[in-house]
Amino acid sequence: MEPRRPPGRRPGNPGTRDAVLAAARAAFAERGFDGASVRGIAAAAGVDPALVHHYFGTKDKLFLAAVEAPVDPADLLPEVLTAAPEDRGAAVVRVVLRLWDGPARPGILALVRSAVNHEWSARLLREFVLTKVIRRVVGSIDMPVEERQARGALLASQVVGLVVTRYVIQLEPIASASREDLAAAIGPTLQRYLTGEVDLPGAR
Amino acid sequence: MEPRRPPGRRPGNPGTRDAVLAAARAAFAERGFDGASVRGIAAAAGVDPALVHHYFGTKDKLFLAAVEAPVDPADLLPEVLTAAPEDRGAAVVRVVLRLWDGPARPGILALVRSAVNHEWSARLLREFVLTKVIRRVVGSIDMPVEERQARGALLASQVVGLVVTRYVIQLEPIASASREDLAAAIGPTLQRYLTGEVDLPGAR
Numbered sequence: 249m250e251p252r253r254p255p256g257r258r259p260g261n262p263g264t265r266d267a268v269l270a271a272a273r274a275a276f277a278e279r280g281f282d283g284a285s286v287r288g289i290a291a292a293a294g295v296d297p298a299l300v301h302h303y304f305g306t307k308d309k310l311f312l313a314a315v316e317a318p319v320d321p322a323d324l325l326p327e328v329l330t331a332a333p334e335d336r337g338a339a340v341v342r343v344v345l346r347l348w349d350g351p352a353r354p355g356i357l358a359l360v361r362s363a364v365n366h367e368w369s370a371r372l373l374r375e376f377v378l379t380k381v382i383r384r385v386v387g388s389i390d391m392p393v394e395e396r397q398a399r400g401a402l403l404a405s406q407v408v409g410l411v412v413t414r415y416v417i418q419l420e421p422i423a424s425a426s427r428e429d430l431a432a433a434i435g436p437t438l439q440r441y442l443t444g445e446v447d448l449p450g451a452r
Numbered sequence: 453m454e455p456r457r458p459p460g461r462r463p464g465n466p467g468t469r470d471a472v473l474a475a476a477r478a479a480f481a482e483r484g485f486d487g488a489s490v491r492g493i494a495a496a497a498g499v500d501p502a503l504v505h506h507y508f509g510t511k512d513k514l515f516l517a518a519v520e521a522p523v524d525p526a527d528l529l530p531e532v533l534t535a536a537p538e539d540r541g542a543a544v545v546r547v548v549l550r551l552w553d554g555p556a557r558p559g560i561l562a563l564v565r566s567a568v569n570h571e572w573s574a575r576l577l578r579e580f581v582l583t584k585v586i587r588r589v590v591g592s593i594d595m596p597v598e599e600r601q602a603r604g605a606l607l608a609s610q611v612v613g614l615v616v617t618r619y620v621i622q623l624e625p626i627a628s629a630s631r632e633d634l635a636a637a638i639g640p641t642l643q644r645y646l647t648g649e650v651d652l653p654g655a656r
Contacts, residue, residue: 364568374621401626409613417578421654422605432651447636450625
């Protein structure tokens, strides 16, 4: 553990930071990413909004800190978004597996564990997947918003299942297959969900 | 809670039953379903194998009791196995969702939570999915065993993801879509994994 700093040495203190994070978690879980505001979170934590910005920067960064995201998906998505439209499914598999095969894995696994164990945490993970990943991956596709959301959710269902099967249940041969093998086997599924012919759920 | 029976009223007692279950969990997690034996489990629990059979019946039933499976997949699989070969993907979606939308949900969710939280429990769930579900669903397909296992694992990855997305993360529109809508959207994915053209992982 880090030694405690003497109180009052700088504006705010670890207690303030934690209070802001707790208020942010409650607000994002209750009202979603779009519905929650930095102003409201600051008020709930009893601090000035400027202090929240000072600590965390944008609302986006505050959200990533609140869910303890080990990476910012924005850093990974360019590889998907610059892939040729017909290669995006395989590109998603590659990026997801490279992320999980890297040093961020314990952090992501902690997120998943928390989501499975706590309803509020599941809500945060849903907001995270929805606003930070799906919205960006399917956001560039030219189609009605309901269709984009349905395609995004189908995509998420296969990606989540791949991750749980490989890293949690560790089912063979998925657990020890190469990333390229999995991109070849599962990429076409994601591709169909993104741009192919699908009877979309909830779109009737 | 049930009132305790007076000791010695019947062969064995709740303590014996729990000891057998604990030994069974350890054995199945360590050696898998095929590798573990009723004889070995009985020895580890310090009881006669006949008592294990008396309490639990077959090794299969002992395994279901050890993982606290809320249902026996064998009761659900006929619906899948009697579907026309080209309808099996959609049939799997229907059976899985009807199971989860029914009274067994809390029990299955407890299984998933435990698997995410404990390594030994993840191993038990893997054995369960592998030997009780996948092996049966793909067992009737005429192909080499490695191919069957790869197709079964791909199928599991999409089914697990559908379940987690719908019931844990509760991502819309998957969370509130009808079972038929989801069978139409996701059935073709499972169908391709079961019998379609796939670059199989680990099969090179």
